[in-house]
Amino acid sequence: MAEVRNKQVVLKNYVVGFPKESDMNIVVGTITLNVPQGSSDMLVKNLYLSCDPYMRLLMTKEENPSLGVVTYTPHSPLTGHGVSQVVESGNPDYEKGDLVYAMTKWEEYSLIPSSQIRFKIEHTDVPLSYYIGILGMPGITAYTGFFELGSPKKRENVYVSAASGAVGHLVGQFAKLSGCYVVGSAGSKEKVDLLKNKLGFDEAFNYKEEQDLNAILKRYFPEGIDIYFENVGGKALDAVLPNMRLHGRIPVCGMVSQYNLAQPEGVTNLAHLIFKRVKMEGFIVTDFCHLFPKFLEFVLPLVREGKVVYLEDIVEGLENAPAALVGLFNGRNVGKQVVDVGHH
């Protein structure tokens, strides 16, 4: 049995407020590169790890067990989506060398249950890292939220917050492909330029420079918003509600502006849901995993033909993973934040 070094990113302790690099530790342990006799587990080498905003929610001790959320455990590695390669398989459906998209751990090698594998990667003519992005969870999140919950129609008006993020920049492009008018907001001039000049958004604005979100939404949407793809929550949502159009839809993907607050911002304009007959619906992409084949059929040709621009922000090495994760909450990343574990 080969025992090798295994670098890990572990949670130091439960996080309060904004996460900091110092909330995590890099530790080095060892792992034997095989699957215990009789187990159907998988021993995988992690190639790319995904940084996602929902991970912040798992860094807080959950006081409400009814949520069914399994949070991280201090002194254990974080978990998340990754692209991994099978080193040894306890499951006859996989063999050594297979590439898989799975829920794995923030370490070099992981022993994971086969049930944590989302799918085997069949198409390797596209960069492998895409499978934790446009071809993985963020991609299908954008797809199901926009198409399944948003029910877009040609020429409808779409507003995307956190529009240069992993999900947002795909939603905006899916909306353009659907013949919609699309406006995005982001937190820097550089991101706004990207949205307008590289991603094809009709308009974009820097929310940090706007005193009056309501006024700017009125300017960009004089007839109202048909679909608001909700990524941020709080004040942004409150400004959107009075600007919704009759029978508008709000797929609620995330409320990332609220995850670090002890007391979330109050949303006061919900009565507009009635006035405008708006449907606001939360979703979690794991409910839609059965759509992966249909989704890949939709998105792979777009990627191959360059009809969708995919933005990746890759850091090298597990040492840099804590900073990459923390950066999600201060606007550091542009597009999908990826950790390249290295050594492939």
Place this chain on the structure above:
Amino acid sequence: MAEVRNKQVVLKNYVVGFPKESDMNIVVGTITLNVPQGSSDMLVKNLYLSCDPYMRLLMTKEENPSLGVVTYTPHSPLTGHGVSQVVESGNPDYEKGDLVYAMTKWEEYSLIPSSQIRFKIEHTDVPLSYYIGILGMPGITAYTGFFELGSPKKRENVYVSAASGAVGHLVGQFAKLSGCYVVGSAGSKEKVDLLKNKLGFDEAFNYKEEQDLNAILKRYFPEGIDIYFENVGGKALDAVLPNMRLHGRIPVCGMVSQYNLAQPEGVTNLAHLIFKRVKMEGFIVTDFCHLFPKFLEFVLPLVREGKVVYLEDIVEGLENAPAALVGLFNGRNVGKQVVDVGHH
């Protein structure tokens, strides 16, 4: 041309905060009891007038024309739903003596466009006043909100706020008829007794006596709420959100606790829409008028066979109408608040 006295309830001035009786005036004018030559209008005698919470929204000057709301005009009579009898008809579909359910004015006689008639009353074996209640707007509101938006399934858990109100007490009974477990909240011991002992709710509580709404909802819904029929908004909604069950639905009928506030209460728990994949959807019953025939077919047998208890709170005379309307906002009424215009 017979000219007769016509008593009216007019808005004195736009209302700020809770409405008061003194925000309205009783005035006596005159009206000629005929329809102008060549007009398709209807001259009707108003028999019963409906007091509804939405009327409060029309008593405030609308600063947001995009809402498309037509508010009341100071010194003009209020408008609302009523049961009226045709005195003279300019429309060949109606004749003198016909009973109609219509948008009319708060006065003894009204000249109204025929387009304001919702339907001609065909079945007079039930009390006429029922047509502004269980057989009219509140009834179809409960019906469409609960069945069309709520999509109830047998044995699901239903929570109704403002449960002894015109809409709420019907929702609770529709939910029981659908095989659901139903809990209602109201603002007095008398109302709570009514819900449990007369209307068949499984449980009921007085929200004014509860310090911790979240705790009491946890007690009554240990497995969570599948359908929250939202009538009140604000803090009540905030307590409900963490208690929703996976894939729950929140038909948003009203947010009556918020209508009198200059600054609505902030709702902080919206991220639970994501965690629990909840659909929250506002509706206005006028979008569902096409369902009236189907609805009456459903509800008339229930009324005739006594399978639904219908609560009416009737005041006599237009003089008492302002107090009846104001009473909606301080919990005075039990069930549907009706004004009997008298003189029939």
